[in-house]
Amino acid sequence: MISIYNTLTRKKEEFKPINPPEVKMYVCGPTVYDYFHIGNARSFIMADMIRKYLEYKGYIVKYVMNLTDVDDKIIKKSIEENTGTDVVSEKYISAFMVDITKLKIKKADVYPKATAHIQDIIDVIQSLVDKGFAYNIDGNVFYNVLKFKDYGKLSGKKLDELEAGARVEVNEEKNNPLDFSLWKKAKEGEPYWESPWGKGRPGWHIECSAMSCKHLGETFDIHAGGSDLIFPHHENEIAQSEAANGKKFVNYWIHFGFLNINNEKMSKSLGNFFTARDILKAYSPEAVRLAFAQTHYAGPLNFSEELLSSAEKGLEKLNNLAEKINEEINNNNTGGVDPSFNFAKFKEGFEAAMNDDFNSPQATAVIFDFIREVNRAAAENENINVNFYLNVKDFLRKTAEGVLGIIDFDAAGTTGSGQLENDLIELLIKLRTDAKKEKNYALSDKIRDELKNIGIVLEDSREKTSFKRARK
RNA sequence: GGCGCUGUAGCCAAGCGGUCUAAGGCGAAGGUCUGCAAAACCUUUAUUCGUCGGUUCGAAUCCGACCGGCGCCUCCA
Numbered sequence: 001m002i003s004i005y006n007t008l009t010r011k012k013e014e015f016k017p018i019n020p021p022e023v024k025m026y027v028c029g030p031t032v033y034d035y036f037h038i039g040n041a042r043s044f045i046m047a048d049m050i051r052k053y054l055e056y057k058g059y060i061v062k063y064v065m066n067l068t069d070v071d072d073k074i075i076k077k078s079i080e081e082n083t084g085t086d087v088v089s090e091k092y093i094s095a096f097m098v099d100i101t102k103l104k105i106k107k108a109d110v111y112p113k114a115t116a117h118i119q120d121i122i123d124v125i126q127s128l129v130d131k132g133f134a135y136n137i138d139g140n141v142f143y144n145v146l147k148f149k150d151y152g153k154l155s156g157k158k159l160d161e162l163e164a165g166a167r168v169e170v171n172e173e174k175n176n177p178l179d180f181s182l183w184k185k186a187k188e189g190e191p192y193w194e195s196p197w198g199k200g201r202p203g204w205h206i207e208c209s210a211m212s213c214k215h216l217g218e219t220f221d222i223h224a225g226g227s228d229l230i231f232p233h234h235e236n237e238i239a240q241s242e243a244a245n246g247k248k249f250v251n252y253w254i255h256f257g258f259l260n261i262n263n264e265k266m267s268k269s270l271g272n273f274f275t276a277r278d279i280l281k282a283y284s285p286e287a288v289r290l291a292f293a294q295t296h297y298a299g300p301l302n303f304s305e306e307l308l309s310s311a312e313k314g315l316e317k318l319n320n321l322a323e324k325i326n327e328e329i330n331n332n333n334t335g336g337v338d339p340s341f342n343f344a345k346f347k348e349g350f351e352a353a354m355n356d357d358f359n360s361p362q363a364t365a366v367i368f369d370f371i372r373e374v375n376r377a378a379a380e381n382e383n384i385n386v387n388f389y390l391n392v393k394d395f396l397r398k399t400a401e402g403v404l405g406i407i408d409f410d411a412a413g414t415t416g417s418g419q420l421e422n423d424l425i426e427l428l429i430k431l432r433t434d435a436k437k438e439k440n441y442a443l444s445d446k447i448r449d450e451l452k453n454i455g456i457v458l459e460d461s462r463e464k465t466s467f468k469r470a471r472k
Numbered sequence: 473g474g475c476g477c478u479g480u481a482g483c484c485a486a487g488c489g490g491u492c493u494a495a496g497g498c499g500a501a502g503g504u505c506u507g508c509a510a511a512a513c514c515u516u517u518a519u520u521c522g523u524c525g526g527u528u529c530g531a532a533u534c535c536g537a538c539c540g541g542c543g544c545c546u547c548c549a
Contacts, residue, residue, distance in 0.1 A: 031548085161475085232545085269547070361485060361486045369496075375512055461511080
């Protein structure tokens with residue numbers, strides 16, 4: 001049984017999908033006006049991990065992530081760059097796809113774009129107007145929050161208190177300062193679409209209501225996003241969808257904690273951000289994922305170089321084992337012993353952790369315990385049957401690789417080198433082995449040191465010398 | 473002001489009423505192996521969980537007060 005902390009009820013609840021084994025999940029995606037930063041990456045990675053764990057448990061997840069490709073910031077950027085909004089959004093959509101692929105994030109089933117759903121959006125707005133939840137003032141359509149009695153139920157805000165807080169935007173046209181835009185009248189030079197209220201474009205919140213409904217139905221299982229979306233974005237989505245459809249919108253709301261820099265929220269507006277793209281130049285995607293997995297998704301995570309370098313270091317243990325496993329499976333030793341090993345214990349430990357509101361730090365601890373015991377078994381037995389390594393690989397494939405994404409068996413040991421390069425290194429190893437036999441340690445150490453300088457690490461074992469590339 | 477999150481070893485971070493004299497990662501120290509390294513393994517590294525009270529047979533875990541950090545209430549993952 002999986003339990004999930006539901007922002008709506010502020011409790012951990014048993015997860016019961018509407019239509020098992022199907023799970024419908026919607027995650028708020030990027031506004032494509034720039035490269036996404038490492039804080040955004042945390043949300044995407046944590047959502048990916050949750051999705052993969054549900055799949056691990058046998059659920060069939062329909063996963064939808066929207067791409068907001070029309071909005072003020074995109075328009076601003078297009079003016080700055082003297083180009084079309086579609087040029088801007090296409091550029092950053094492509095970049096987004098490249099970056100999430102690098103981060104080992106599984107593709108969504110659908111990436112709906114706002115601009116491809118204008119008619120669906122207009123239909124929802126029309127329905128809200130017809131039902132009296134929205135009003136048109138000179139081509140601008142607003143949602144009337146006073147009409148929706150549950151307004152504030154997600155964020156725990158009360159309307160009168162919100163009104164009292166004077167930080168709400170001043171707009172003389174609106175009936176109530178808290179009313180929000182469903183349809184924005186086009187200004188000179190802005191992109192627009194025809195609508196019953198004239199030329200304009202959708203407000204931000206309405207696209208998620210329209211597109212989630214279109215792709216997942218009126219009521220679906222999970223909606224996730226960053227904590228900063230709770231209010232007003234998700235609150236408004238609930239108001240729109242539930243008013244339009246007369247049904248509960250979402251059963252489980254999941255929110256990700258912020259990534260901080262020096263204990264301050266990382267954000268574009270504060271300017272204290274690193275793009276995921278830049279981080280990936282210095283660190284492996286597995287290190288990023290491990291660093292994130294070691295903190296619970298809902299809590300804050302203070303980001304630093306040290307966090308990533310210590311994750312990178314911790315990963316070596318996993319990688320060394322992955323390489324060894326691949327090698328052993330390649331050797332295919334059908335003799336030898338099969339150490340008695342309690343795989344079930346680790347499987348249960350991993351699942352117990354993940355079942356408990358996706359406790360990835362605990363799950364990660366189980367993985368590290370597991371690899372230590374595997375290494376111990378390997379150290380205690382000279383000659384091990386390949387079957388053992390097949391079982392080890394199977395477990396890690398499903399958990400550390402398949403769910404957490406902190407290991408990559410296909411890349412382990414095969415760092416994209418050419419055959420000639422490998423042959424040359426083997427030649428040097430042979431020369432060094434000869435030097436060692438002659439006790440010419442000055443030469444053998446020199447070979448090892450020089451290779452290390454160019455990123456090749458030699459490791460002597462009893463039988464032979466192997467090499468690997470240093471991690472970046 | 474309202475709502476919410478948070479304070480656990482040198483650093484990061486689980487645990488949220490008994491199995492905690494508190495996981496896991498990084499770091500540090502010692503050891504096994506090795507010509508030396510590296511890798512791997514073993515041992516050590518918080519009698520204590522922001523502070524002070526309270527509830528309880530029993531609290532890091534519940535309650536209260538206090539101190540500190542952060543966020544949302546405006547676009548933001």
